[in-house]
Amino acid sequence: MARNGLSVVRKTLQEYADRGIFRGFSERPGRSGKTEFTFLWLTEYPLHFVCDARNATVRFNDFLPAMPVKSAVYADLRKFLRERVEGDLPKHRMVAPGRAAVKFVNRHGSVSLVLTVYRNQYRYGVKAILNLVNEIFLLLQRSHTEYMWEHFNLPQE
Amino acid sequence: MQDDDRDSRPKKSASVSRRKFVRQAAVGAGVAAAFGKGAALLAQDQERPRIRIPDDVRLRETALIPASDFPMTGADVFARVCRDEGLAALFCCPGNYQVVNAIADHGIPSYGGRHEGAMASAADAFIRVTGEIAACSGTEGPGFTNMISAVAAANAARSPLLVLASNMSVRGDDTESRIQRGYQQPTTEGLRKYGKRLITAARVHEYGTYAFRQLRAGIPRPVHLDFTTEVSGARFESPAELEYYHDKTKYRTASRPHPDPKDIRQAAEMIGRARRPIIVASTGVFYSRAWEALRALAEKCQIAVVESAPMRGQFPDDHPLSASTAPDALPSADLVILVGQYCMPSVGEFAFGPDARYIRIDPDPEDIGRNLPIDLGIVSEETAALEALHAEMPAMRHDAWVAEIAAARGRFQEELAELYRQGASYRDAVHPAVIAKELSDFLYRGNLPKEQTTVVQGGFGIARYTRRWLRAYRPAQIMNGAYQYGAIGPDVGYTFGVGVAVQRGVGPQAPYRGHPIVAITGDAGFGYTGFEIESLATYRIPAIVIVYNNNSWGTWPGNRRSKLVSHIHLFQENLRYDKVAEALGAHGEYVTRPEEFRPALDRCYELASTEHIPSVINCQAKKEFGIARQHPPGFLGKVEPGCMAYYH
Numbered sequence: 070m071a072r073n074g075l076s077v078v079r080k081t082l083q084e085y086a087d088r089g090i091f092r093g094f095s096e097r098p099g100r101s102g103k104t105e106f107t108f109l110w111l112t113e114y115p116l117h118f119v120c121d122a123r124n125a126t127v128r129f130n131d132f133l134p135a136m137p138v139k140s141a142v143y144a145d146l147r148k149f150l151r152e153r154v155e156g157d158l159p160k161h162r163m164v165a166p167g168r169a170a171v172k173f174v175n176r177h178g179s180v181s182l183v184l185t186v187y188r189n190q191y192r193y194g195v196k197a198i199l200n201l202v203n204e205i206f207l208l209l210q211r212s213h214t215e216y217m218w219e220h221f222n223l224p225q226e
Numbered sequence: 227m228q229d230d231d232r233d234s235r236p237k238k239s240a241s242v243s244r245r246k247f248v249r250q251a252a253v254g255a256g257v258a259a260a261f262g263k264g265a266a267l268l269a270q271d272q273e274r275p276r277i278r279i280p281d282d283v284r285l286r287e288t289a290l291i292p293a294s295d296f297p298m299t300g301a302d303v304f305a306r307v308c309r310d311e312g313l314a315a316l317f318c319c320p321g322n323y324q325v326v327n328a329i330a331d332h333g334i335p336s337y338g339g340r341h342e343g344a345m346a347s348a349a350d351a352f353i354r355v356t357g358e359i360a361a362c363s364g365t366e367g368p369g370f371t372n373m374i375s376a377v378a379a380a381n382a383a384r385s386p387l388l389v390l391a392s393n394m395s396v397r398g399d400d401t402e403s404r405i406q407r408g409y410q411q412p413t414t415e416g417l418r419k420y421g422k423r424l425i426t427a428a429r430v431h432e433y434g435t436y437a438f439r440q441l442r443a444g445i446p447r448p449v450h451l452d453f454t455t456e457v458s459g460a461r462f463e464s465p466a467e468l469e470y471y472h473d474k475t476k477y478r479t480a481s482r483p484h485p486d487p488k489d490i491r492q493a494a495e496m497i498g499r500a501r502r503p504i505i506v507a508s509t510g511v512f513y514s515r516a517w518e519a520l521r522a523l524a525e526k527c528q529i530a531v532v533e534s535a536p537m538r539g540q541f542p543d544d545h546p547l548s549a550s551t552a553p554d555a556l557p558s559a560d561l562v563i564l565v566g567q568y569c570m571p572s573v574g575e576f577a578f579g580p581d582a583r584y585i586r587i588d589p590d591p592e593d594i595g596r597n598l599p600i601d602l603g604i605v606s607e608e609t610a611a612l613e614a615l616h617a618e619m620p621a622m623r624h625d626a627w628v629a630e631i632a633a634a635r636g637r638f639q640e641e642l643a644e645l646y647r648q649g650a651s652y653r654d655a656v657h658p659a660v661i662a663k664e665l666s667d668f669l670y671r672g673n674l675p676k677e678q679t680t681v682v683q684g685g686f687g688i689a690r691y692t693r694r695w696l697r698a699y700r701p702a703q704i705m706n707g708a709y710q711y712g713a714i715g716p717d718v719g720y721t722f723g724v725g726v727a728v729q730r731g732v733g734p735q736a737p738y739r740g741h742p743i744v745a746i747t748g749d750a751g752f753g754y755t756g757f758e759i760e761s762l763a764t765y766r767i768p769a770i771v772i773v774y775n776n777n778s779w780g781t782w783p784g785n786r787r788s789k790l791v792s793h794i795h796l797f798q799e800n801l802r803y804d805k806v807a808e809a810l811g812a813h814g815e816y817v818t819r820p821e822e823f824r825p826a827l828d829r830c831y832e833l834a835s836t837e838h839i840p841s842v843i844n845c846q847a848k849k850e851f852g853i854a855r856q857h858p859p860g861f862l863g864k865v866e867p868g869c870m871a872y873y874h
Contacts, residue, residue, distance in 0.1 A: 110573065196580075203579050204557055204579075
């Protein structure tokens with residue numbers, strides 16, 4: 070089952086690369102049976118996507134730097150994620166509780182987004198976490214421009 | 227000439243009158259004798275000559291247009307091409323005399339200003355709100371190089387700008403004989419679509435036609451011609467002395483690329499499968515005047531529309547299908563149809579999600595697929611493609627999608643209300659949210675028809691606010707100044723061009739002819755082209771220029787932490803741009819508290835409406851408004867496409 074999960078994840082990500090959404094798409098074995106995919110997407114910095122099929126999780130590892138747990142920007146992100154699980158949004162913008170669970174992990178200000186896949190729904194999980202990351206960067210560009218200037222080299226102009 | 231006498235205008239508020247200013251200064255000194263000195267100065271001032279508009283400025287409108295017959299100079303021949311091609315306006319400074327004089331003498335509306343760069347920006351802005359071709363001109367050497375930044379901005383915005391300059395003589399090439407020598411064409415390399423130094427007199431008509439063929443076909447961009455004296459001063463006794471002297475039906479075609487029916491069928495299938503389709507209406511929709519075709523298709527199939535272009539209003543913001551003020555809805559789109567998006571974003575720059583599919587409609591096959599991968603490319607002029615899709619598609623409904631957009635629009639309005647609540651809480655200076663909200667109320671929810679006023683959206687930090695509040699209800703109601711090239715300096719130059727377009731009622735501005743316009747800029751932007759207030763006053767262009775004066779460049783918040791650096795981003799505080807305006811023949815208002823803004827706007831609009839006098843409203847803010855932690859909401863971010871967009 071774990072191997073099947075990885076192949077679904079790999080195939081799903083590869084589709085985005087084939088469509089030109091991801092650039093520089095690559096894969097390498099990670100620790101403890103995990104698999105790490107690296108690609109360029111929303112900024113000029115590579116994203117690291119880790120599939121841990123044994124624990125049924127996919128995650129964007131350390132994709133947001135320098136974000137203390139008590140910062141306003143992190144509070145906004147957590148609010149955003151709550152709305153995607155509990156909020157009153159259209160179905161296609163939500164993470165379906167029966168299909169996946171999602172959370173942030175903040176280690177010393179370095180933030181990862183972790184999604185646990187239920188009932189082997191890896192394709193759904195990959196698409197859900199990608200759409201979440203897209204919206205997270207939109208939120209940062211819209212409401213936390215200084216953070217984006219400082220940590221993602223976005224133009225001040 | 228009493229009409230043009232600046233002192234004939236109504237007296238403005240006593241709080242900012244010169245008399246009161248002098249009196250207050252004297253009282254402040256605490257010396258009775260000083261008051262007497264101030265009064266004496268005032269008396270002396272009243273005896274001095276008043277600002278006065280020369281008679282010739284007014285008389286130009288009724289002057290007889292000379293006959294355009296052989297014998298003609300090379301400049302005359304070129305000017306005749308310009309006239310026959312419908313060149314809509316010329317903005318220039320002295321220099322390139324033979325060409326400029328010939329163009330003006332052929333009855334093409336011509337305007338002089340104070341800086342060639344600002345005049346080139348004026349021409350660019352005129353184009354962006356009319357869709358017509360305009361020209362700018364400067365002398366060889368410095369006059370030409372002064373235009374370069376504006377040409378670059380026009381190139382980035384895909385404006386069909388005709389750039390003209392004189393360039394000495396062929397026989398003086400490679401010398402430093404006399405002055406102002408320079409090779410012009412290499413300088414505009416990469417900033418134009420076509421350029422030519424004219425050196426063969428007999429081909430002057432031919433190269434004029436080259437220019438207009440380029441300007442009127444395909445993706446518009448600037449065309450640069452520089453004239454040697456051998457060409458502009460050449461004398462032709464008859465057309466027989468000219469090569470390639472043909473009517474425009476012989477040297478260019480009005481035919482446009484139409485879509486392949488196979489592509490239209492495929493697009494129709496994709497639209498038919500989509501649950502949340504959206505059209506991004508951009509530059510090409512405007513230049514092909516495709517707004518009716520756009521609306522017909524959108525309404526027939528309930529396709530949402532969001533704008534992103536150097537001008538706004540191709541699809542009205544208050545239409546239920548408009549997503550331009552519904553940024554939260556954009557990531558939901560599952561099919562994106564880019565129509566005339568000449569300036570292409572890369573992946574991640576538009577808000578659409580990773581699963582969105584893309585159709586791109588563009589007249590230029592060489593550009594389709596650049597930056598943003600496509601699922602279908604359609605080579606076509608925009609109107610033709612939209613009409614073909616309309617004919618191919620059955621009527622469709624996407625009610626849930628329309629409801630989602632309406633909800634997102636509502637959330638955006640709630641966000642604006644919160645921004646205004648925060649901004650209005652600052653009482654010691656004028657916050658940008660106050661300017662944006664109250665200007666919006668004045669333009670769209672007061673006594674004016676909401677589609678009436680054309681707005682120049684300039685500035686930097688202030689623009690992040692005003693873009694959110696300004697609305698477009700008809701084509702080219704908003705001129706998006708900083709689009710793509712990001713220049714903030716041209717704003718008052720842009721204002722001149724937009725003002726001329728509206729005063730003359732050119733293109734989509736025709737129904738609003740003669741009405742005042744509003745421009746937004748900052749203190750940084752005003753520093754570059756503020757002297758064009760004089761040009762506005764000279765030609766009686768009724769523009770209200772709102773200057774957001776936060777004592778700094780908008781870049782200060784991001785560079786404030788080091789004292790070795792911070793000062794680079796600062797100006798003297800509380801500068802009086804309103805007094806600069808008064809000194810240049812316009813009206814000035816200095817607004818230091820939030821409640822003063824709206825009355826000042828009312829006064830300026832009254833002056834603009836009744837006497838065609840331009841104004842500057844100097845809104846005193848403070849640089850700390852850009853720091854979110856100290857003065858929330860701080861410098862705002864943006865989402866593209868939509869009302870906040872200016873990168874693409």
